[in-house]
Amino acid sequence: MTGAHPADQIIVALDGMDPPVALQFSQALPELRWVKVGLELFVAGGPEVVMALREQGKRIFLDLKFHDIPVTLASACAKATSLGADLITVHASAGSTALALAQRAVVEAAARADQPTPSLLAVTVLTSWTDAAFHQQLQVGAPLASHVAHLATLAVEAGVAGCVCSPQELSVLRTRHPEPFLLVTPGIRPAGSAAADQARVMTPDAAIAAGASKLVIGRPITTSPDPLEAFAACCRAVAAA
Numbered sequence: 001m002t003g004a005h006p007a008d009q010i011i012v013a014l015d016g017m018d019p020p021v022a023l024q025f026s027q028a029l030p031e032l033r034w035v036k037v038g039l040e041l042f043v044a045g046g047p048e049v050v051m052a053l054r055e056q057g058k059r060i061f062l063d064l065k066f067h068d069i070p071v072t073l074a075s076a077c078a079k080a081t082s083l084g085a086d087l088i089t090v091h092a093s094a095g096s097t098a099l100a101l102a103q104r105a106v107v108e109a110a111a112r113a114d115q116p117t118p119s120l121l122a123v124t125v126l127t128s129w130t131d132a133a134f135h136q137q138l139q140v141g142a143p144l145a146s147h148v149a150h151l152a153t154l155a156v157e158a159g160v161a162g163c164v165c166s167p168q169e170l171s172v173l174r175t176r177h178p179e180p181f182l183l184v185t186p187g188i189r190p191a192g193s194a195a196a197d198q199a200r201v202m203t204p205d206a207a208i209a210a211g212a213s214k215l216v217i218g219r220p221i222t223t224s225p226d227p228l229e230a231f232a233a234c235c236r237a238v239a240a241a
Contacts, residue, residue, distance in 0.1 A: 006238040007033050011061045013218030019045030023052055029231055036061040050083045059086045065123050067091035070098035074105035081109035085118050092122035092151035099158035119161035124148040127166040127187035167202030174211025186216040204234050208241035
Protein backbone atom coordinates (compact mmCIF):
# COMPACT_ATOMS: atom_id res chain seq x y z
CA MET A 1 0.00 0.00 0.00
CA THR A 2 2.56 2.52 -1.16
CA GLY A 3 1.75 6.06 -0.11
CA ALA A 4 -0.84 5.07 2.49
CA HIS A 5 -0.91 7.01 5.75
CA PRO A 6 0.62 4.88 8.54
CA ALA A 7 -2.53 5.19 10.64
CA ASP A 8 -4.52 3.70 7.77
CA GLN A 9 -2.34 0.59 7.86
CA ILE A 10 -2.85 -0.17 11.56
CA ILE A 11 -5.97 -1.87 12.88
CA VAL A 12 -6.23 -1.77 16.65
CA ALA A 13 -7.84 -4.92 18.06
CA LEU A 14 -10.32 -4.07 20.80
CA ASP A 15 -10.08 -7.60 22.19
CA GLY A 16 -10.85 -8.30 25.83
CA MET A 17 -12.81 -5.07 26.34
CA ASP A 18 -16.41 -4.63 27.37
CA PRO A 19 -18.35 -2.43 24.91
CA PRO A 20 -18.28 0.78 27.02
CA VAL A 21 -14.53 0.41 27.55
CA ALA A 22 -13.94 -0.28 23.86
CA LEU A 23 -15.92 2.78 22.84
CA GLN A 24 -14.11 4.96 25.36
CA PHE A 25 -10.72 3.63 24.27
CA SER A 26 -11.48 4.18 20.59
CA GLN A 27 -12.69 7.71 21.22
CA ALA A 28 -9.54 8.52 23.19
CA LEU A 29 -7.26 7.89 20.18
CA PRO A 30 -8.15 10.68 17.73
CA GLU A 31 -5.67 9.49 15.09
CA LEU A 32 -7.05 5.94 15.15
CA ARG A 33 -8.77 5.07 11.89
CA TRP A 34 -9.35 1.29 12.01
CA VAL A 35 -10.60 -0.95 14.81
CA LYS A 36 -11.05 -4.69 14.99
CA VAL A 37 -14.28 -6.05 16.42
CA GLY A 38 -13.64 -9.71 17.17
CA LEU A 39 -15.66 -12.50 18.72
CA GLU A 40 -15.41 -11.34 22.33
CA LEU A 41 -16.53 -7.78 21.69
CA PHE A 42 -19.23 -8.75 19.20
CA VAL A 43 -20.72 -11.34 21.53
CA ALA A 44 -20.77 -8.78 24.33
CA GLY A 45 -21.98 -5.78 22.33
CA GLY A 46 -23.63 -7.17 19.20
CA PRO A 47 -24.33 -5.07 16.10
CA GLU A 48 -24.84 -2.03 18.32
CA VAL A 49 -21.14 -1.78 19.20
CA VAL A 50 -20.26 -1.87 15.50
CA MET A 51 -22.68 0.94 14.77
CA ALA A 52 -21.42 2.98 17.73
CA LEU A 53 -17.83 2.68 16.51
CA ARG A 54 -18.92 3.71 13.03
CA GLU A 55 -20.60 6.77 14.54
CA GLN A 56 -17.19 7.68 15.95
CA GLY A 57 -15.90 7.68 12.40
CA LYS A 58 -13.92 4.46 12.74
CA ARG A 59 -13.61 1.90 9.99
CA ILE A 60 -14.52 -1.62 11.03
CA PHE A 61 -12.58 -4.86 10.65
CA LEU A 62 -15.30 -7.35 11.60
CA ASP A 63 -13.19 -10.35 12.50
CA LEU A 64 -15.73 -13.09 13.22
CA LYS A 65 -14.04 -15.69 11.01
CA PHE A 66 -17.22 -17.16 9.55
CA HIS A 67 -16.93 -20.86 8.74
CA ASP A 68 -20.01 -22.81 7.65
CA ILE A 69 -21.69 -24.41 4.68
CA PRO A 70 -21.66 -22.12 1.63
CA VAL A 71 -25.22 -20.76 1.82
CA THR A 72 -25.04 -20.02 5.56
CA LEU A 73 -21.61 -18.43 5.28
CA ALA A 74 -22.76 -16.22 2.40
CA SER A 75 -25.85 -15.12 4.32
CA ALA A 76 -23.74 -14.19 7.35
CA CYS A 77 -21.44 -12.12 5.14
CA ALA A 78 -24.40 -10.31 3.62
CA LYS A 79 -25.68 -9.40 7.08
CA ALA A 80 -22.21 -8.23 8.13
CA THR A 81 -22.18 -6.02 5.05
CA SER A 82 -25.46 -4.42 6.13
CA LEU A 83 -23.79 -3.40 9.41
CA GLY A 84 -21.29 -1.32 7.46
CA ALA A 85 -18.24 -3.49 8.09
CA ASP A 86 -15.31 -2.56 5.85
CA LEU A 87 -13.37 -5.83 6.23
CA ILE A 88 -15.03 -9.20 6.92
CA THR A 89 -13.23 -12.46 7.67
CA VAL A 90 -14.19 -15.98 6.64
CA HIS A 91 -12.15 -19.15 6.93
CA ALA A 92 -10.51 -20.10 3.63
CA SER A 93 -10.91 -23.73 4.64
CA ALA A 94 -14.66 -23.35 4.06
CA GLY A 95 -13.67 -24.02 0.45
CA SER A 96 -13.88 -22.49 -3.00
CA THR A 97 -17.65 -22.67 -3.37
CA ALA A 98 -18.25 -20.97 -0.03
CA LEU A 99 -15.68 -18.25 -0.74
CA ALA A 100 -17.12 -17.45 -4.16
CA LEU A 101 -20.69 -17.42 -2.84
CA ALA A 102 -19.69 -15.16 0.05
CA GLN A 103 -17.98 -12.75 -2.32
CA ARG A 104 -21.09 -12.53 -4.47
CA ALA A 105 -23.21 -12.04 -1.36
CA VAL A 106 -21.24 -9.01 -0.13
CA VAL A 107 -21.33 -7.39 -3.57
CA GLU A 108 -25.09 -7.84 -3.82
CA ALA A 109 -25.74 -6.74 -0.22
CA ALA A 110 -23.66 -3.60 -0.69
CA ALA A 111 -25.51 -2.76 -3.90
CA ARG A 112 -28.88 -3.17 -2.17
CA ALA A 113 -27.77 -0.86 0.64
CA ASP A 114 -26.15 1.62 -1.78
CA GLN A 115 -22.85 1.46 0.10
CA PRO A 116 -19.27 0.48 -0.76
CA THR A 117 -18.56 -3.21 -1.08
CA PRO A 118 -16.58 -4.49 1.92
CA SER A 119 -13.38 -6.42 1.42
CA LEU A 120 -13.72 -10.11 2.16
CA LEU A 121 -10.63 -11.64 3.76
CA ALA A 122 -9.96 -15.37 3.81
CA VAL A 123 -8.27 -16.54 7.00
CA THR A 124 -5.50 -19.03 6.17
CA VAL A 125 -3.89 -20.55 9.29
CA LEU A 126 -4.25 -18.88 12.69
CA THR A 127 -1.08 -17.31 14.08
CA SER A 128 -1.38 -19.36 17.28
CA TRP A 129 -0.47 -22.56 15.42
CA THR A 130 3.07 -23.91 15.36
CA ASP A 131 4.28 -26.34 12.69
CA ALA A 132 4.46 -29.23 15.15
CA ALA A 133 1.00 -28.72 16.64
CA PHE A 134 -0.51 -28.13 13.21
CA HIS A 135 0.70 -31.52 11.96
CA GLN A 136 0.05 -33.46 15.16
CA GLN A 137 -3.43 -32.16 15.91
CA LEU A 138 -4.90 -31.47 12.48
CA GLN A 139 -2.95 -34.18 10.65
CA VAL A 140 -2.37 -31.95 7.61
CA GLY A 141 0.48 -33.51 5.67
CA ALA A 142 1.70 -30.39 3.87
CA PRO A 143 4.07 -27.99 5.65
CA LEU A 144 2.18 -25.19 7.37
CA ALA A 145 3.57 -22.53 5.03
CA SER A 146 2.58 -24.58 1.97
CA HIS A 147 -0.94 -25.00 3.32
CA VAL A 148 -1.19 -21.23 3.85
CA ALA A 149 -0.10 -20.64 0.26
CA HIS A 150 -2.68 -23.15 -1.01
CA LEU A 151 -5.51 -21.48 0.93
CA ALA A 152 -4.43 -18.04 -0.31
CA THR A 153 -4.64 -19.33 -3.87
CA LEU A 154 -8.18 -20.57 -3.22
CA ALA A 155 -9.04 -17.05 -2.07
CA VAL A 156 -7.57 -15.48 -5.19
CA GLU A 157 -9.41 -17.91 -7.46
CA ALA A 158 -12.70 -17.21 -5.64
CA GLY A 159 -12.28 -13.48 -6.27
CA VAL A 160 -12.11 -12.33 -2.65
CA ALA A 161 -10.17 -9.17 -1.82
CA GLY A 162 -7.41 -10.68 0.28
CA CYS A 163 -6.39 -13.01 3.05
CA VAL A 164 -5.24 -13.06 6.64
CA CYS A 165 -1.89 -14.69 7.26
CA SER A 166 0.92 -14.69 9.77
CA PRO A 167 3.87 -12.34 9.18
CA GLN A 168 6.10 -15.27 8.28
CA GLU A 169 4.10 -15.99 5.13
CA LEU A 170 3.97 -12.40 3.88
CA SER A 171 6.97 -12.37 1.55
CA VAL A 172 6.00 -15.52 -0.33
CA LEU A 173 2.34 -14.56 -0.62
CA ARG A 174 3.12 -11.02 -1.76
CA THR A 175 5.43 -12.33 -4.46
CA ARG A 176 2.71 -14.63 -5.74
CA HIS A 177 -0.21 -12.24 -5.23
CA PRO A 178 0.68 -8.59 -5.86
CA GLU A 179 -1.46 -5.64 -4.83
CA PRO A 180 -4.32 -4.85 -4.84
CA PHE A 181 -4.72 -8.28 -3.19
CA LEU A 182 -4.79 -7.52 0.53
CA LEU A 183 -2.54 -9.22 3.05
CA VAL A 184 -3.72 -8.46 6.58
CA THR A 185 -1.64 -9.83 9.40
CA PRO A 186 -2.09 -10.25 13.14
CA GLY A 187 0.86 -11.45 15.21
CA ILE A 188 2.44 -8.00 15.15
CA ARG A 189 4.63 -7.22 18.11
CA PRO A 190 6.71 -4.03 18.41
CA ALA A 191 10.31 -4.60 19.44
CA GLY A 192 10.46 -5.63 23.09
CA SER A 193 6.82 -6.79 23.29
CA ALA A 194 5.90 -10.25 24.55
CA ALA A 195 4.61 -12.72 21.94
CA ALA A 196 1.92 -13.95 24.41
CA ASP A 197 -0.35 -16.49 22.65
CA GLN A 198 0.97 -15.73 19.17
CA ALA A 199 3.48 -18.23 17.81
CA ARG A 200 4.43 -16.57 14.50
CA VAL A 201 5.16 -12.88 15.05
CA MET A 202 7.02 -9.91 13.51
CA THR A 203 7.66 -6.22 14.20
CA PRO A 204 5.50 -3.61 12.42
CA ASP A 205 8.26 -2.25 10.17
CA ALA A 206 9.40 -5.73 9.14
CA ALA A 207 5.83 -6.80 8.31
CA ILE A 208 5.21 -3.75 6.13
CA ALA A 209 8.53 -4.29 4.37
CA ALA A 210 7.53 -7.91 3.74
CA GLY A 211 4.36 -6.85 1.95
CA ALA A 212 1.59 -6.45 4.54
CA SER A 213 -1.34 -4.24 3.56
CA LYS A 214 -2.57 -3.75 7.12
CA LEU A 215 -1.35 -4.78 10.56
CA VAL A 216 -3.60 -5.94 13.39
CA ILE A 217 -2.14 -4.81 16.72
CA GLY A 218 -3.90 -5.31 20.04
CA ARG A 219 -2.30 -5.66 23.46
CA PRO A 220 0.94 -3.74 22.72
CA ILE A 221 -1.34 -0.71 22.29
CA THR A 222 -4.46 -1.46 24.33
CA THR A 223 -2.64 -2.57 27.50
CA SER A 224 0.11 0.06 27.28
CA PRO A 225 0.35 2.59 30.13
CA ASP A 226 0.27 5.21 27.35
CA PRO A 227 -1.87 3.96 24.45
CA LEU A 228 -1.53 7.23 22.55
CA GLU A 229 2.25 6.96 22.49
CA ALA A 230 2.14 3.22 21.78
CA PHE A 231 -0.08 3.85 18.77
CA ALA A 232 2.13 6.74 17.62
CA ALA A 233 5.22 4.52 17.96
CA CYS A 234 3.63 1.88 15.75
CA CYS A 235 2.78 4.56 13.19
CA ARG A 236 6.39 5.73 13.22
CA ALA A 237 7.60 2.17 12.70
CA VAL A 238 5.26 1.72 9.73
CA ALA A 239 6.36 5.04 8.24
CA ALA A 240 10.01 4.00 8.54
CA ALA A 241 9.50 0.69 6.74
